[in-house]
Amino acid sequence: MNTGDATLERILEAVTPIPLPPADFPPSQIVKDTPREELLARIHANAEKAGIELTDEHQEVIDWLLDFYTYCCESRAPVYTDLRAYQRYLDCIKDPSCHDELEGKRTSTCRYGQLSAGQATSAYRVFRILLKAFADKGGKKRLYRLFPYGPIFTIHLLAELPRLRNDVDPHFGTAY
Numbered sequence: 001m002n003t004g005d006a007t008l009e010r011i012l013e014a015v016t017p018i019p020l021p022p023a024d025f026p027p028s029q030i031v032k033d034t035p036r037e038e039l040l041a042r043i044h045a046n047a048e049k050a051g052i053e054l055t056d057e058h059q060e061v062i063d064w065l066l067d068f069y070t071y072c073c074e075s076r077a078p079v080y081t082d083l084r085a086y087q088r089y090l091d092c093i094k095d096p097s098c099h100d101e102l103e104g105k106r107t108s109t110c111r112y113g114q115l116s117a118g119q120a121t122s123a124y125r126v127f128r129i130l131l132k133a134f135a136d137k138g139g140k141k142r143l144y145r146l147f148p149y150g151p152i153f154t155i156h157l158l159a160e161l162p163r164l165r166n167d168v169d170p171h172f173g174t175a176y
Contacts, residue, residue, distance in 0.1 A: 008149055011157070014050040018162050027161040028073030028120045031066055039066060043158040050158070058146055064133055065126075065155050072129075073120040123152050123164035 031039065043062060047054050054062075119125050130151060131140055138145075147154040153167045 031069035
């Protein structure tokens with residue numbers, strides 16, 4: 001992959017992206033099925049190979065994304081059926097009647113909404129929720145300071161998770 005960026009080339013040479021179709025292998029299901037210690041060990045080993053120094057700030061974003069995949073991405077059909085219902089899930093933090101529909105109680109793990117396994121394969125949807133989660137801690141600017149090539153792309157690369165749809169768009173320079 002010729003990116004024109006020497007640092008990214010070095011990282012991609014050390015850690016090859018997983019080109020599996022994410023719809024066939026949803027990252028949320030892989031994270032649920034893999035012990036957390038194994039995922040973290042893989043992330044730290046790949047970061048060392050690629051020459052990336054992970055700090056506590058990096059670890060906070062990594063833990064958040066792994067927790068999101070574990071607790072907030074469904075493995076079954078979504079409980080919402082239209083765009084308006086989906087927006088209510090995303091804005092759950094502002095909605096005082098936000099409840100976990102399966103258990104009927106307020107949930108702290110999915111306060112930004114739940115995604116179906118299929119929707120969690122779209123980098124844009126996951127990124128929008130990630131931005132909301134870190135809005136009060138520096139938002140997009142902080143995330144890209146920590147992960148210059150995009151937080152989702154970099155974490156997936158280090159964890160050896162399948163790439164999400166549209167995680168890097170070379171035509172517009174977008175990286176999630």
